[in-house]
Amino acid sequence: MTISVPADVLSRLKAVLGEGGWSQDPERLAPKLVEWRDRWVGETPFLALPKSTQDVAAVVGICFEAGVPITPQGGNTGLVGGQIPLGEILLSTERLRAIRDIDAFDDVIVAEAGVTLAAVHEAALSKGRRFPLDLASEGTATIGGVVSTNAGGTAVLRYGNTRELVLGLEAVLPNGEVWNGLKRLRKDNTGYDLKQLLIGAEGTLGVVTAASLKLFPVLVSRATAIAAVDTPQAALDLLVRAKDTAGTGVEAFELMGRRGLEFVLKNIVGQRDPLAQVHPWYVLIEIASGEPGAAEAALERLLSKGLEDGLVRDAVVAQTKAQARALWSIRENQSPGQKPEGATWKHDVSVPVSRVADFLTQATAAMEVLVPGCRVTAFGHMGDGNIHYDIIRPDGGDDAVHSARRGEGSRIVHDIVASMGGSISAEHGLGAMKTEEARRYKSPVEVAALTAIRQSLDPKRIMNPRVLF
The missing domain is CATH 3.30.70.2190 (Alpha-Beta Plaits)
Incomplete structure (x- = not known):
């Protein structure tokens, strides 16, 4: 997919970002255009590398004015393709790396979007505190990314998803205006909660540039x-x-x-x-x-x-x-460990905790009938009902043949999940992979409400245009 970006827009972006703030070098772009499983490969005419919130606002403002679409990207650890551009301007937060503040009394750390999860863990520990969001990809996953996808992780059972760990946000809205909502309050009952709309929005309602995050004691x-x-x-x-x-x-x-x-x-x-x-x-x-x-x-x-x-x-x-x-x-x-075994249908699903065993029994029976000899691999966060349910091609089977049946197999798995009151995406989001499929499981009323929210904030649909409603 090729999106035509006017030459004057590119010139303006280069001018506001300055030296080191952008790239069109294919070698520099290459790692950012491939998802780690090699399932998603994209393209972009321009990589924006802002180093401040003001830079982000300038980039988004220029693109909004010209109607040029943008795909925001954090650490590129997403698993549903939402961070991979298909012709859009790619806006990376990799240079937004400051930890602006850390306060052990208020139990809060304020980190910019490009700070890695591992860096937040280290900074919190330096003050005798803990940030309890734990992911295997903590060395590359960034705060902007985990906020925008409402990441879960291994400690959800006690501390909740990212949504429950964020006190405030700073973000650039789709028209280029900066919203400073970096509050540290545990209570703020003053109407709509804009930060909760941005959390899990996968970059469709703006670019998160910093977050105020809850800290907790280090347990002995x-x-x-x-x-x-x-x-x-x-x-x-x-x-x-x-x-x-x-x-x-x-x-x-x-x-x-x-x-x-x-x-x-x-x-x-x-x-x-x-x-x-x-x-x-x-x-x-x-x-x-x-x-x-x-x-x-x-x-x-x-x-x-x-x-x-x-x-x-x-x-x-x-x-x-x-x-x-x-x-x-x-x-x-x-x-x-699965990756070398060949083509895989991956599912990030959740059901009520009490139904996890039922789901595994029903789904595995259905998959073994659909693809005799398939290798079902299930693991995940049983404590909160989130199972990563993966169907690997039969040993010695053909990758292309197995991949071609992904849609058929996933429909069966997701229908079983839906019948149990579950979700087809527990913690990875919808991205480009599941956006259209999600319409099958959401009511027209819900889709209409979500579409209206997006239309009100991003009327030109420039922010991650292929993702969500």
Whole structure:
């Protein structure tokens, strides 16, 4: 898709951005035009590299005036293609890297959009605080990106999605005006909450340039384990027990099937099987507390009772931070471990927690009928009902043939999800991948309301025009 950008617009953009603030070099652009799974490959006539909010406002204002579309991009870790331009101006936030403030009394950090999640974690720890959004891509994922996609992560069970961790935002609206909403308030009941519209909007309602984020105490007691169970239903029963044992201390409860674990062992260097014997399902459990020794004691009680009752078949508890990181590495490498296995239909879905086992049973039965020999790999955040449900081509099968049936297979999976009151995108957003499909599952009333919101803020539809309603 080629979008014609007038020469005078390009000249104006170059002038306001100055030296180092833009590029048309194919080598400089190349990494930003490919999604990490190589599924999405784009093109752009111009890469804008603003270094300040004022630069962003200038770029957006020029494009709004000329009706030239823009695709904003953070760390390019998105999984639904929303950050990949198909001819639009590409606006990268990579140079918006300042941490403007950090206050341990108000428990807030103000970070610009291009700051990586890892950098926010490090800055928070320097003040004895924690920002609890944890993603495997923390070294490249940026604050603007996680805000714009309402990222979830592994600690949602205790702390919620990004939406629940943002106190305020600064953003450039589609007409180029700057909205300074960098508040630090826990309570502000004064009408529509504009920041909540921008969170999860995937860059369609403006470019987030900075965020005020909640910080939390660093908890002194933390315990991590992997436990083997026979079925997803047994994992759900163990989750209930974990909550009864540790209450809100349960930070993570991650489900992994054996096949996914075997791909990690096979394809990721340095991984070890956590248990001596093979089991069909595993859960990674992490409990944390502000009371010394409390998390360790709670986890010991949970696992001891589970083993005694036969609910848990075996378990290993991390004795050091290094061992805990090794257990987490198995979970975090589930997707990279799959990548060498061939074409995959990936699904980021959620259902009510009580229906996770039902979903896995129904969907897997349907996939095995549709594609005999397919390799179903399921893992994810069981504690909040979010499962990454992936269908890898049969061993030795043809990638092109499998990829060609992605739409057919995904429709079946998503229909099952919808029948259970679930969502076809739990944490990755809709992007270019799922925008049209989402219309099948949203009511006309909802689509009309969402379209009206967008039309009011972006009447020329220049912001990420292929994404959302």
